[in-house]
Amino acid sequence: MLVGSIIDVTSPQGRFASGAAVLDGRECYVAEAYGKHLLLHFDGEIFLHIHLGLFGRIRKHKIPAKDPRGAVRVRLVSATHVVDINGPTICEIIERESMEKLICRIGPDLIRDDADPDRAYERISKSRVTIGKLLMDQSEIAGIGNIYRTEILWRQSIHPDTAGRAITRRQFESFWTDAKELLTIGVKRNAIITVDDPPARSRVGERLNIFNKAECPTCAGPIARLKINGRRAFVCVNCQPLVPNKKLRV
Template identity: 60%
Template sequence: MPEGHTIHRAARDHRKILKGRALRVSSPQGRFEEGADWLDGRVCGDVEAYGKHLIYRFEGEAILHIHLGLFGRIRKRKMPEPEPRGAVRIRLAGDTHLVDINGPTACEILDPDDLARLTARIGPDLLRPDADPNLVFTRISKSRSSVGKLLMNQSVLAGIGNIYRSEILWRQRIHPDLPGKDLTREAFDRLWADAVQLLELGVKRNAIITVDNAAPGKGRYRERVNIFGKDNCPACAGAITRVEIDTRKAYYCAACQAL
């Protein structure tokens, strides 16, 4: 599943090429023909990200909601309009570029009330200017669940994915099993500030970079990380521990992140 910076990067890029344009909307795969017909020819007013959800606003208060889930994929492609690659659920075509979306978990038309109900279920998004850290700390400080679980609970805090979770906790020397109620306000404030900084860098560089002063890597996701998927801690050279938290792999250094 994409991390939050990926969705915000997509929203930023799509806003540049689609906002203010009457779009040709189609469903090459055929599974979203009715929705595509409803949107076809409408002007796109804006594109936003809420956590891991993409929101395309169209004239007439029509809203397209996309959630990629584990297997969804977005491709931005230049005109002239190319042949679809794979099973494209929806194609949004402007005058210079188009956006193809394959395999999303959610691809649906919402009205403003539907959108309000959706966003009410999503915790404050680190990358949105309206994010309220006080609300997040209140929820965490009342919970007996581990900080490692809470950071991935999108109803508590939106935007942090699996790699960022391990990396931020290591950078802040917080054990993933620490109960939320035991996280101090000072430690939370440092975690929040670090998470915002790293996700903003991720949007800017289109890569997960958690190593200070590092450039993007050359791998598939261009990440540069400290402990995720690594054997040894770069700070103390001790062995990195791998665990599963709610079926997702996580990494920590028992020496640097003492419980």
């Protein structure tokens, strides 16, 4: 990520212009991510908080920079590069207190070394909410989005409608390890890859197992389409059976 000296900050367009000016001339020491939130730490205990949401993009270019493309909210300029932040849901300047509050309300981030899986399991194993919904709740576990949800549950043979409290410790541990590996690959390759051996130059469909597909790569059975919290989800009816748990009553 971006770490180093920012010698200029401009906000060519949009409603964040006044906030961006605060960063002008400050040094940026650390860029850190907590789940899907990005925090850039500047001089004077000032943080630039960014969440890209569904559509946001970060683009890096060498100097000399071209004109900003699209809705650039903040442009960070160093001696050698510019970084444009396009269309984020959140793009704000905050102080340490707000930054700490933010971190507190985010669940353990799968790919951070300081993540505590027990904290996530503690909550999930007590919840009547389905695991499909819990995985997208960033205050439970941070990092998983809509595509990873479908793909990881398929890899773990867990039906998304399984109640959180029906997930066993063993299942959770296996899920955590797998999810962590997949997200780490995703960061490294800058792509969502959930198949074990994707072709070198793959298309989106070749990197995924069942998301947006009709047929299960393992059993060749049909893939069912669901909506969970209004988002598309997919499930293999054979490989991810919904296990009834007689001890649980809903």
